[in-house]
Amino acid sequence: MKANIVLLPGDGIGPEVVSAAVQVLEAVGQHYDHKFVFTEYLIGGSAIDKTGNPLPEETLQACRSADAVLLGAVGGPKWDDPRASVRPEQGLLGLRKGLGVFANLRPVRVHPALIEASPIKSDRLLGVDLIVVRELTGGLYFGQPKKRDWVDGQQRAVDTLEYTENEIERIVDLAFRLARQRRRKVSSVDKANVLESSRLWREVANRVAQRYPDVTLEHVLVDTAAMRLVSVPQSFDVIVTENMFGDILTDEAAVLAGSMGMLPSASLNGQYGGLYEPIHGSAPDIAGQGIANPIGTILSAAMLLRYSLGLEQEARAIEKAVDQAITEGARTRDLGGSLTTTAMTQAIIERLD
Numbered sequence: 357m358k359a360n361i362v363l364l365p366g367d368g369i370g371p372e373v374v375s376a377a378v379q380v381l382e383a384v385g386q387h388y389d390h391k392f393v394f395t396e397y398l399i400g401g402s403a404i405d406k407t408g409n410p411l412p413e414e415t416l417q418a419c420r421s422a423d424a425v426l427l428g429a430v431g432g433p434k435w436d437d438p439r440a441s442v443r444p445e446q447g448l449l450g451l452r453k454g455l456g457v458f459a460n461l462r463p464v465r466v467h468p469a470l471i472e473a474s475p476i477k478s479d480r481l482l483g484v485d486l487i488v489v490r491e492l493t494g495g496l497y498f499g500q501p502k503k504r505d506w507v508d509g510q511q512r513a514v515d516t517l518e519y520t521e522n523e524i525e526r527i528v529d530l531a532f533r534l535a536r537q538r539r540r541k542v543s544s545v546d547k548a549n550v551l552e553s554s555r556l557w558r559e560v561a562n563r564v565a566q567r568y569p570d571v572t573l574e575h576v577l578v579d580t581a582a583m584r585l586v587s588v589p590q591s592f593d594v595i596v597t598e599n600m601f602g603d604i605l606t607d608e609a610a611v612l613a614g615s616m617g618m619l620p621s622a623s624l625n626g627q628y629g630g631l632y633e634p635i636h637g638s639a640p641d642i643a644g645q646g647i648a649n650p651i652g653t654i655l656s657a658a659m660l661l662r663y664s665l666g667l668e669q670e671a672r673a674i675e676k677a678v679d680q681a682i683t684e685g686a687r688t689r690d691l692g693g694s695l696t697t698t699a700m701t702q703a704i705i706e707r708l709d
């Protein structure tokens with residue numbers, strides 16, 4: 357098959373890990389006789405530097421007409437001035453909103469050989485296989501008003517946590533559908549003891565659950581969920597939650613998997629091609645050194661093949677090659693090893709069937 361894939365390398369380690377994933381996709385393309393056409397566009401800090409805009413119109417249009425989009429990361433200290441009127445992260449949020457990708461799937465699997473790499477180092481990590489379904493285009497990130505003003509002679513800052521029933525319904529429904537292909541358990545994470553938006557979330561989740569009598573639903577408060585994630589991670593199958601809770605819990609979940617560099621994600625809505633990115637950021641502390649772990653981005657490329665191009669066998673081939681490389685001891689520095697980004701990528705490519 358032929359597919360047009362837009363690349364958004366972005367900032368920091370973004371270009372390093374995207375280039376790694378492209379090499380893997382090219383190798384898969386050769387093995388299976390597919391033609392992946394890659395076109396690169398600007399986003400984030402590097403887009404601000406070149407155009408003054410973190411999401412140039414040209415980038416958004418290209419992403420809308422692509423079969424899929426693969427993104428590295430945006431942001432970094434260079435653009436962190438709190439008084440700046442444009443920020444790299446606005447580019448990413450604008451892209452997610454502009455593509456309407458409300459469903460962000462963040463699978464978390466612990467490779468048995470990496471239990472040692474996690475600070476938890478315990479059998480409780482054995483067999484952990486969960487997926488966080490993070491609502492991505494609503495909640496605190498996008499609610500209005502979002503502003504600064506002056507009240508009683510001092511500055512005030514306002515963010516708004518807002519959800520409509522429809523926004524909750526579509527993401528919770530997706531979580532239930534996913535649970536049917538897995539262990540049939542949904543943990544809906546909220547803060548219903550405090551937040552009105554969470555009370556609505558719970559009501560809607562209960563309503564959706566009636567359509568899935570074969571799936572178990574539990575409600576978990578987000579603070580308890582954070583605790584359970586490190587103490588009894590095997591108790592989770594599908595976690596569904598609002599935008600910011602999902603952001604925070606998945607960084608925590610990355611600790612189970614051994615490193616921030618391990619986790620992939622897919623952002624979907626069924627309309628545009630889908631946006632694929634590792635869950636980590638631009639890692640300014642290691643950028644430019646060639647030591648970033650490319651696995652989160654490579655596994656995001658596998659998700660791209662699965663969800664946007666329907667290439668299940670090819671997706672599995674990548675996942676298997678990653679598993680095998682790890683089993684056989686391939687480790688970047690974050691996992692306690694010494695392989696460079698390029699060497700790790702090569703180790704994975706060599707193990708593709």
Ligand SMILES: NC(=O)c1ccc[n+]([C@@H]2O[C@H](COP(=O)([O-])OP(=O)(O)OC[C@H]3O[C@@H](n4cnc5c(N)ncnc54)[C@H](O)[C@@H]3O)[C@@H](O)[C@H]2O)c1
Binds near residue numbers: 633649690
């Ligand atoms: N999707 C995105 O584009 C995205 C996501 C998160 C953060 N950010 C941005 O990235 C910048 C840096 O944020 P941060 O430092 O808080 O988070 P970060 O995820 O960039 O880094 C946190 C820690 O994890 C390590 N790490 C992350 N990815 C790694 C990889 N692939 N291999 C090895 N180690 C890795 C880093 O070295 C760092 O020690 C900020 O500007 C933030 O806004 C962007």
Ligand SMILES: CC(C)[C@H](C(=O)O)[C@@H](O)C(=O)O
Binds near residue numbers: 431448449636637
């Ligand atoms: C960079 C930031 C806007 C982003 C988010 O919060 O969604 C990141 O942390 C992520 O997890 O993708």
Ligand SMILES: [Mg+2]
Binds near residue numbers: 607635
């Ligand atoms: Mg995050």
